[in-house]
């Protein structure tokens with residue numbers, strides 16, 4: 001009989017693991033980068049391909065509701081994040097959605113100069129902001145401060161505060177409500193990248209009065225590689241903003257084929273071109289697994305798993321240094337440890353069936369997905385990590401060659 005950790009006995013989410021296709025012998029600690037395949041998704045995708053595309057052909061846009069898939073999927077995601085129906089849509093990539101919401105937000109604060117962000121933001125958000133700033137004839141300044149300095153940097157010249165709630169390297173969690181309130185008090189708007197929050201912890205977009213949000217569909221939402229992202233606009237702004245990418249799918253009557261652009265009322269105006277139906281279908285189906293889940297249970301278990309992981313690693317791997325906040329209330333659903341040879345250790349771990357990832361220069365990153373991880377998985381994973389470090393089995397040339405994608 002395999003061992004069972006005492007905390008797994010009472011775990012209200014334990015039966016959820018069976019809904020995922022986890023390869024035999026793998027402990028997957030990278031759902032914060034690419035979620036696991038839900039068991040029912042291949043059959044659903046096969047149905048979409050053969051019955052919807054194959055049999056219904058172009059009529060499927062109407063008969064199978066493909067045209068509404070971005071809105072239906074967005075509503076499902078929005079429900080997990082306190083977004084009222086009709087305010088969240090699934091489309092494009094997170095990077096493209098950052099471009100759209102940042103442009104929209106700036107248009108609401110034309111008399112201000114600063115886009116404020118922090119060094120904990122995911123680089124794509126900063127690259128997009130910088131590119132947009134250049135496109136707008138450098139009318140704006142992109143100011144990037146340390147995460148702990150954000151609050152003090154929200155001054156009267158800030159047009160938009162743009163942050164990722166959970167730092168992709170350390171898991172540090174920003175207080176969305178507090179920083180949004182501070183931004184509003186200074187007359188600025190707040191954009192939140194929830195790539196590492198959606199499906200990982202309770203988020204209340206309406207309660208926090210966030211102005212805009214974006215995030216990935218392929219991480220904790222398990223939508224599959226390259227799954228469409230999501231985009232949220234607060235009801236207060238919805239009909240006041242337009243997308244800078246004025247494509248026909250955001251038009252009020254795309255099939256009127258008018259020569260002038262008129263944005264449709266509502267969140268649909270933030271879409272651009274033809275929806276990626278196959279990817280969206282996978283994401284929509286994957287979201288079934290969140291239908292009857294309480295995000296408070298997810299958070300409780302996420303904290304329990306990550307606290308156990310930290311305690312085990314610190315007890316068994318003393319050479320690793322915690323890179324994440326120690327207080328679970330200021331941490332997302334991931335834990336990182338620093339180690340100079342972290343890349344090689346991570347490759348050695350992966351070779352032994354424990355999949356996490358590495359972020360340069362020295363961060364070993366482990367994600368905790370309560371729907372398909374148990375406390376026993378954590379014990380087993382750390383036992384393998386400790387063995388790799390104790391035996392120095394990471395010190396092999398094949399573990400040191402950097403792959404193209406890490």
Ligand SMILES: Cc1ncc(COP(=O)(O)O)c(C=O)c1O
Pocket residue numbers: 093094095096122124125164168193195196216229
């Ligand atoms: C916080 C954050 N934002 C944005 C992205 C990028 O999203 P995409 O590559 O889907 O545009 C990622 C991950 O790649 C991320 O972690």
Ligand SMILES: Nc1c(O)cccc1C(=O)C[C@H](N)C(=O)O
Pocket residue numbers: 032033034122168405406
């Ligand atoms: N989107 C990714 C990809 O296409 C390949 C490898 C990793 C990713 C990621 O999502 C990385 C992730 N955003 C991170 O937090 O580092």
